[in-house]
Amino acid sequence: MSHKLSSTVTQVLNILNDGTSHSGIDIGNALGISRTAVWKVVKRLHKYNIDIQSKPQGYQLKEPLLLLDQKKIEPFLSDKKISLEIFESLESTSHYLKSKMPFKTQTICLSEYQSKGRGRLGRKWVSPFGRNIYCSFSGVFKKDIGEMSGLSLVVAILTANALEACNPKIKIQLKWPNDFYINNRKMGGILIELMGEAYGNCQAIIGIGLNVNMKDIELVDLDQPWISLEHVVQEKLDRNIIIGNILLTMLEGLEVFNHKGLEVFLAEWEKYDLLKNQKVSLDIGGSKVVGISRGIDHQGFLLVENAAGSIQKFSYGDTSLLKD
Ligand code: BTN
Numbered sequence: 001m002s003h004k005l006s007s008t009v010t011q012v013l014n015i016l017n018d019g020t021s022h023s024g025i026d027i028g029n030a031l032g033i034s035r036t037a038v039w040k041v042v043k044r045l046h047k048y049n050i051d052i053q054s055k056p057q058g059y060q061l062k063e064p065l066l067l068l069d070q071k072k073i074e075p076f077l078s079d080k081k082i083s084l085e086i087f088e089s090l091e092s093t094s095h096y097l098k099s100k101m102p103f104k105t106q107t108i109c110l111s112e113y114q115s116k117g118r119g120r121l122g123r124k125w126v127s128p129f130g131r132n133i134y135c136s137f138s139g140v141f142k143k144d145i146g147e148m149s150g151l152s153l154v155v156a157i158l159t160a161n162a163l164e165a166c167n168p169k170i171k172i173q174l175k176w177p178n179d180f181y182i183n184n185r186k187m188g189g190i191l192i193e194l195m196g197e198a199y200g201n202c203q204a205i206i207g208i209g210l211n212v213n214m215k216d217i218e219l220v221d222l223d224q225p226w227i228s229l230e231h232v233v234q235e236k237l238d239r240n241i242i243i244g245n246i247l248l249t250m251l252e253g254l255e256v257f258n259h260k261g262l263e264v265f266l267a268e269w270e271k272y273d274l275l276k277n278q279k280v281s282l283d284i285g286g287s288k289v290v291g292i293s294r295g296i297d298h299q300g301f302l303l304v305e306n307a308a309g310s311i312q313k314f315s316y317g318d319t320s321l322l323k324d
Contacts, residue, residue, distance in 0.1 A: 076244030150262025
Protein backbone atom coordinates (compact mmCIF):
# COMPACT_ATOMS: atom_id res chain seq x y z
CA MET A 1 0.00 0.00 0.00
CA SER A 2 1.32 3.45 -0.80
CA HIS A 3 0.32 6.54 1.20
CA LYS A 4 1.63 10.05 0.59
CA LEU A 5 2.78 11.67 3.83
CA SER A 6 -0.31 13.64 4.81
CA SER A 7 -0.25 16.93 6.66
CA THR A 8 -2.74 15.48 9.19
CA VAL A 9 -0.34 12.69 10.19
CA THR A 10 2.49 15.20 10.44
CA GLN A 11 0.42 17.63 12.50
CA VAL A 12 -0.82 14.93 14.90
CA LEU A 13 2.75 13.77 15.48
CA ASN A 14 3.96 17.35 15.88
CA ILE A 15 1.44 17.87 18.70
CA LEU A 16 2.39 14.57 20.35
CA ASN A 17 6.12 15.28 20.00
CA ASP A 18 6.18 17.19 23.30
CA GLY A 19 5.80 13.83 25.07
CA THR A 20 2.79 14.88 27.18
CA SER A 21 -0.79 13.54 26.96
CA HIS A 22 -3.24 15.13 24.55
CA SER A 23 -6.92 14.17 24.34
CA GLY A 24 -8.43 13.27 20.99
CA ILE A 25 -10.79 16.24 21.37
CA ASP A 26 -7.92 18.71 21.96
CA ILE A 27 -5.92 17.39 19.00
CA GLY A 28 -9.06 17.42 16.83
CA ASN A 29 -9.87 21.02 17.83
CA ALA A 30 -6.34 22.15 17.09
CA LEU A 31 -6.42 20.60 13.62
CA GLY A 32 -10.07 21.19 12.77
CA ILE A 33 -10.89 17.49 12.51
CA SER A 34 -13.09 15.11 14.52
CA ARG A 35 -11.99 13.01 17.49
CA THR A 36 -12.67 9.94 15.35
CA ALA A 37 -10.38 11.23 12.63
CA VAL A 38 -7.62 11.64 15.25
CA TRP A 39 -8.25 8.10 16.49
CA LYS A 40 -7.94 6.81 12.89
CA VAL A 41 -4.56 8.53 12.48
CA VAL A 42 -3.32 7.02 15.77
CA LYS A 43 -4.58 3.59 14.72
CA ARG A 44 -2.69 3.92 11.42
CA LEU A 45 0.49 4.98 13.22
CA HIS A 46 0.21 1.94 15.51
CA LYS A 47 0.56 -0.24 12.41
CA TYR A 48 4.11 1.11 12.05
CA ASN A 49 4.90 0.12 15.65
CA ILE A 50 4.98 3.74 16.80
CA ASP A 51 4.68 3.79 20.54
CA ILE A 52 1.63 6.02 21.10
CA GLN A 53 -0.05 5.08 24.35
CA SER A 54 -3.80 5.59 24.81
CA LYS A 55 -4.34 6.72 28.40
CA PRO A 56 -7.45 8.11 30.13
CA GLN A 57 -5.88 11.61 29.82
CA GLY A 58 -5.30 11.12 26.09
CA TYR A 59 -2.64 9.98 23.65
CA GLN A 60 1.03 10.09 24.58
CA LEU A 61 4.03 9.53 22.30
CA LYS A 62 6.91 7.76 24.02
CA GLU A 63 9.72 9.23 21.90
CA PRO A 64 9.58 12.31 19.62
CA LEU A 65 9.68 11.70 15.86
CA LEU A 66 10.99 14.36 13.53
CA LEU A 67 9.29 13.64 10.21
CA LEU A 68 10.44 14.27 6.66
CA ASP A 69 9.42 17.70 5.47
CA GLN A 70 9.22 18.79 1.84
CA LYS A 71 9.72 22.46 2.80
CA LYS A 72 13.02 21.70 4.55
CA ILE A 73 14.43 19.57 1.71
CA GLU A 74 13.39 21.62 -1.33
CA PRO A 75 15.80 24.54 -0.69
CA PHE A 76 18.67 22.09 -1.28
CA LEU A 77 17.38 21.30 -4.77
CA SER A 78 18.64 24.07 -6.98
CA ASP A 79 16.93 22.68 -10.10
CA LYS A 80 13.27 23.37 -9.53
CA LYS A 81 12.25 20.95 -12.27
CA ILE A 82 13.14 18.00 -10.05
CA SER A 83 10.08 16.42 -8.51
CA LEU A 84 10.33 15.38 -4.86
CA GLU A 85 7.73 12.94 -3.57
CA ILE A 86 7.50 12.02 0.11
CA PHE A 87 5.48 9.01 1.26
CA GLU A 88 4.29 7.84 4.63
CA SER A 89 4.52 4.25 3.43
CA LEU A 90 5.63 2.40 0.31
CA GLU A 91 6.55 -1.14 -0.55
CA SER A 92 9.94 0.19 -1.62
CA THR A 93 11.04 3.59 -2.94
CA SER A 94 12.98 1.92 -5.77
CA HIS A 95 10.01 -0.25 -6.73
CA TYR A 96 7.81 2.87 -6.81
CA LEU A 97 10.21 4.69 -9.16
CA LYS A 98 10.41 1.68 -11.44
CA SER A 99 6.65 1.89 -11.93
CA LYS A 100 7.12 5.48 -13.15
CA MET A 101 9.62 4.69 -15.91
CA PRO A 102 10.44 6.10 -18.42
CA PHE A 103 11.05 9.34 -16.51
CA LYS A 104 9.89 12.61 -18.00
CA THR A 105 11.49 14.63 -15.22
CA GLN A 106 14.05 13.71 -12.61
CA THR A 107 12.23 12.27 -9.62
CA ILE A 108 13.33 11.79 -6.02
CA CYS A 109 11.26 9.56 -3.78
CA LEU A 110 11.48 9.33 0.01
CA SER A 111 9.40 7.25 2.38
CA GLU A 112 9.02 7.16 6.15
CA TYR A 113 8.45 3.40 5.99
CA GLN A 114 9.04 0.57 3.51
CA SER A 115 7.00 -2.62 3.84
CA LYS A 116 9.25 -4.54 1.42
CA GLY A 117 12.55 -2.65 1.53
CA ARG A 118 15.07 -4.38 -0.73
CA GLY A 119 18.81 -4.79 -0.27
CA ARG A 120 21.49 -6.08 -2.63
CA LEU A 121 21.52 -9.73 -3.68
CA GLY A 122 17.83 -10.22 -2.89
CA ARG A 123 18.21 -9.39 0.79
CA LYS A 124 15.55 -7.50 2.71
CA TRP A 125 16.20 -3.97 3.99
CA VAL A 126 14.82 -3.32 7.47
CA SER A 127 12.84 -0.06 7.19
CA PRO A 128 11.15 1.10 10.43
CA PHE A 129 9.00 4.25 10.37
CA GLY A 130 10.35 7.76 10.81
CA ARG A 131 13.93 6.95 11.79
CA ASN A 132 16.06 6.33 8.75
CA ILE A 133 16.58 7.47 5.19
CA TYR A 134 15.01 5.44 2.40
CA CYS A 135 15.62 7.40 -0.78
CA SER A 136 15.51 6.51 -4.45
CA PHE A 137 16.07 8.80 -7.39
CA SER A 138 16.20 8.51 -11.13
CA GLY A 139 19.20 9.33 -13.23
CA VAL A 140 19.72 9.46 -16.98
CA PHE A 141 23.32 9.08 -18.14
CA LYS A 142 24.87 9.71 -21.52
CA LYS A 143 26.72 6.44 -21.24
CA ASP A 144 26.51 2.92 -22.53
CA ILE A 145 25.53 0.39 -19.84
CA GLY A 146 29.08 -1.02 -20.04
CA GLU A 147 30.51 2.32 -18.88
CA MET A 148 28.33 2.42 -15.77
CA SER A 149 30.38 0.09 -13.55
CA GLY A 150 31.68 3.07 -11.57
CA LEU A 151 28.28 4.58 -10.78
CA SER A 152 27.67 2.73 -7.52
CA LEU A 153 31.14 3.70 -6.24
CA VAL A 154 30.58 7.35 -7.17
CA VAL A 155 27.18 7.39 -5.43
CA ALA A 156 28.85 5.93 -2.33
CA ILE A 157 31.67 8.52 -2.41
CA LEU A 158 29.27 11.45 -2.88
CA THR A 159 27.02 10.24 -0.06
CA ALA A 160 30.05 9.81 2.21
CA ASN A 161 31.23 13.36 1.37
CA ALA A 162 27.80 14.79 2.22
CA LEU A 163 27.52 12.85 5.49
CA GLU A 164 30.97 13.90 6.69
CA ALA A 165 30.15 17.53 5.86
CA CYS A 166 27.00 17.30 8.03
CA ASN A 167 28.85 16.51 11.26
CA PRO A 168 32.59 16.33 12.07
CA LYS A 169 32.02 13.23 14.26
CA ILE A 170 30.90 11.22 11.22
CA LYS A 171 33.80 9.31 9.62
CA ILE A 172 32.67 6.99 6.83
CA GLN A 173 34.36 3.84 5.55
CA LEU A 174 33.22 2.31 2.26
CA LYS A 175 33.20 -1.43 1.76
CA TRP A 176 33.37 -2.35 -1.93
CA PRO A 177 31.20 -2.06 -3.85
CA ASN A 178 28.92 0.28 -1.93
CA ASP A 179 28.33 -0.39 1.75
CA PHE A 180 28.62 2.42 4.30
CA TYR A 181 30.49 1.47 7.45
CA ILE A 182 31.38 3.32 10.62
CA ASN A 183 33.66 1.68 13.19
CA ASN A 184 33.46 -1.56 11.19
CA ARG A 185 29.66 -1.73 11.48
CA LYS A 186 27.23 -1.36 8.62
CA MET A 187 25.42 2.00 8.57
CA GLY A 188 23.86 1.87 5.11
CA GLY A 189 23.89 0.61 1.56
CA ILE A 190 23.11 1.36 -2.05
CA LEU A 191 21.00 -0.52 -4.56
CA ILE A 192 21.39 0.45 -8.21
CA GLU A 193 19.20 -0.79 -11.02
CA LEU A 194 20.30 0.02 -14.58
CA MET A 195 18.30 -0.03 -17.75
CA GLY A 196 20.05 0.44 -21.08
CA GLU A 197 18.35 2.62 -23.69
CA ALA A 198 18.76 3.21 -27.38
CA TYR A 199 21.54 5.57 -28.63
CA GLY A 200 23.94 4.64 -25.83
CA ASN A 201 21.95 6.30 -23.04
CA CYS A 202 21.23 4.62 -19.76
CA GLN A 203 18.60 5.10 -17.05
CA ALA A 204 19.29 4.29 -13.43
CA ILE A 205 17.28 3.97 -10.27
CA ILE A 206 19.59 4.73 -7.40
CA GLY A 207 18.38 3.63 -3.95
CA ILE A 208 20.12 4.70 -0.76
CA GLY A 209 19.28 3.34 2.69
CA LEU A 210 20.95 4.88 5.76
CA ASN A 211 20.47 4.08 9.44
CA VAL A 212 20.05 7.48 11.04
CA ASN A 213 18.06 7.37 14.29
CA MET A 214 17.47 3.63 14.52
CA LYS A 215 17.01 2.03 17.92
CA ASP A 216 18.56 -1.31 18.85
CA ILE A 217 15.25 -3.13 19.24
CA GLU A 218 14.22 -2.45 15.65
CA LEU A 219 17.03 -4.48 14.15
CA VAL A 220 16.92 -7.65 16.16
CA ASP A 221 16.69 -9.77 13.02
CA LEU A 222 19.74 -8.27 11.35
CA ASP A 223 22.49 -10.74 10.66
CA GLN A 224 25.50 -8.42 10.92
CA PRO A 225 26.88 -5.73 13.24
CA TRP A 226 25.21 -2.40 12.48
CA ILE A 227 25.33 1.19 13.62
CA SER A 228 23.24 4.31 13.11
CA LEU A 229 24.41 7.93 12.84
CA GLU A 230 22.71 8.73 16.15
CA HIS A 231 25.05 6.27 17.88
CA VAL A 232 28.02 8.20 16.50
CA VAL A 233 26.99 11.79 17.11
CA GLN A 234 25.12 11.00 20.35
CA GLU A 235 22.09 13.09 19.42
CA LYS A 236 18.99 12.80 17.24
CA LEU A 237 19.62 14.02 13.71
CA ASP A 238 17.26 15.89 11.43
CA ARG A 239 16.98 13.61 8.40
CA ASN A 240 15.79 16.55 6.28
CA ILE A 241 19.17 18.27 6.57
CA ILE A 242 21.05 15.05 5.89
CA ILE A 243 19.01 14.12 2.84
CA GLY A 244 19.13 17.70 1.58
CA ASN A 245 22.93 17.72 1.74
CA ILE A 246 23.16 14.31 0.09
CA LEU A 247 20.91 15.38 -2.80
CA LEU A 248 22.78 18.64 -3.28
CA THR A 249 26.15 16.85 -3.41
CA MET A 250 24.74 14.02 -5.50
CA LEU A 251 23.13 16.08 -8.23
CA GLU A 252 26.31 18.09 -8.79
CA GLY A 253 28.61 15.06 -8.50
CA LEU A 254 26.64 12.88 -10.90
CA GLU A 255 26.97 15.60 -13.54
CA VAL A 256 30.73 15.28 -13.15
CA PHE A 257 30.47 11.48 -13.45
CA ASN A 258 28.31 11.91 -16.55
CA HIS A 259 31.03 13.96 -18.25
CA LYS A 260 34.26 12.64 -16.82
CA GLY A 261 33.49 9.12 -15.54
CA LEU A 262 34.92 7.38 -12.47
CA GLU A 263 38.52 8.48 -13.07
CA VAL A 264 38.22 11.81 -11.23
CA PHE A 265 36.79 10.07 -8.12
CA LEU A 266 39.45 7.36 -7.72
CA ALA A 267 41.55 9.27 -5.18
CA GLU A 268 38.48 9.84 -3.05
CA TRP A 269 37.64 6.14 -3.03
CA GLU A 270 41.11 5.48 -1.67
CA LYS A 271 40.37 7.81 1.26
CA TYR A 272 37.27 5.84 2.31
CA ASP A 273 38.34 2.30 1.30
CA LEU A 274 37.71 -0.05 4.26
CA LEU A 275 39.24 -3.09 2.56
CA LYS A 276 42.51 -1.77 1.09
CA ASN A 277 45.46 -4.00 2.06
CA GLN A 278 43.20 -6.10 4.29
CA LYS A 279 42.49 -9.80 4.07
CA VAL A 280 39.09 -10.20 2.43
CA SER A 281 36.69 -12.85 1.30
CA LEU A 282 34.69 -12.28 -1.87
CA ASP A 283 31.56 -14.27 -2.54
CA ILE A 284 30.90 -14.42 -6.28
CA GLY A 285 27.62 -16.25 -6.67
CA GLY A 286 28.39 -19.14 -4.38
CA SER A 287 32.16 -19.56 -4.86
CA LYS A 288 34.56 -17.78 -2.54
CA VAL A 289 37.84 -16.02 -3.24
CA VAL A 290 40.17 -15.11 -0.38
CA GLY A 291 43.09 -12.72 -0.70
CA ILE A 292 44.42 -9.26 0.07
CA SER A 293 42.40 -6.38 -1.32
CA ARG A 294 44.56 -3.99 -3.37
CA GLY A 295 41.95 -1.31 -3.99
CA ILE A 296 40.12 -0.77 -7.26
CA ASP A 297 41.11 -0.28 -10.89
CA HIS A 298 40.06 2.58 -13.19
CA GLN A 299 36.72 0.83 -13.93
CA GLY A 300 35.92 0.34 -10.25
CA PHE A 301 36.66 -3.39 -10.25
CA LEU A 302 38.02 -4.85 -7.01
CA LEU A 303 41.64 -6.00 -7.13
CA VAL A 304 42.46 -9.04 -5.01
CA GLU A 305 45.95 -10.48 -4.60
CA ASN A 306 46.03 -14.25 -4.12
CA ALA A 307 48.53 -16.29 -2.10
CA ALA A 308 50.78 -16.67 -5.18
CA GLY A 309 51.00 -12.88 -5.49
CA SER A 310 48.98 -12.49 -8.67
CA ILE A 311 46.16 -9.97 -8.85
CA GLN A 312 42.66 -10.80 -10.05
CA LYS A 313 39.95 -8.26 -10.68
CA PHE A 314 36.25 -8.61 -9.96
CA SER A 315 33.29 -6.63 -11.28
CA TYR A 316 30.75 -7.92 -8.74
CA GLY A 317 30.52 -9.88 -5.50
CA ASP A 318 29.87 -9.62 -1.80
CA THR A 319 32.93 -8.74 0.27
CA SER A 320 33.73 -9.35 3.89
CA LEU A 321 36.71 -8.39 5.96
CA LEU A 322 38.58 -11.40 7.38
CA LYS A 323 40.38 -11.34 10.69
CA ASP A 324 43.95 -12.64 10.49
C1 BTN B 1 22.26 -3.04 0.61
O1 BTN B 1 21.89 -4.22 0.56
O2 BTN B 1 23.23 -2.69 1.29
C2 BTN B 1 21.52 -1.97 -0.19
C3 BTN B 1 20.36 -1.41 0.60
C4 BTN B 1 19.57 -0.36 -0.17
C5 BTN B 1 18.31 0.06 0.58
C6 BTN B 1 17.62 1.20 -0.10
S1 BTN B 1 16.42 1.98 0.94
C7 BTN B 1 15.85 2.89 -0.42
C8 BTN B 1 15.79 1.93 -1.59
N1 BTN B 1 14.56 1.17 -1.54
C9 BTN B 1 14.77 -0.13 -1.34
O3 BTN B 1 13.87 -1.00 -1.26
N2 BTN B 1 16.08 -0.36 -1.24
C10 BTN B 1 16.86 0.85 -1.37
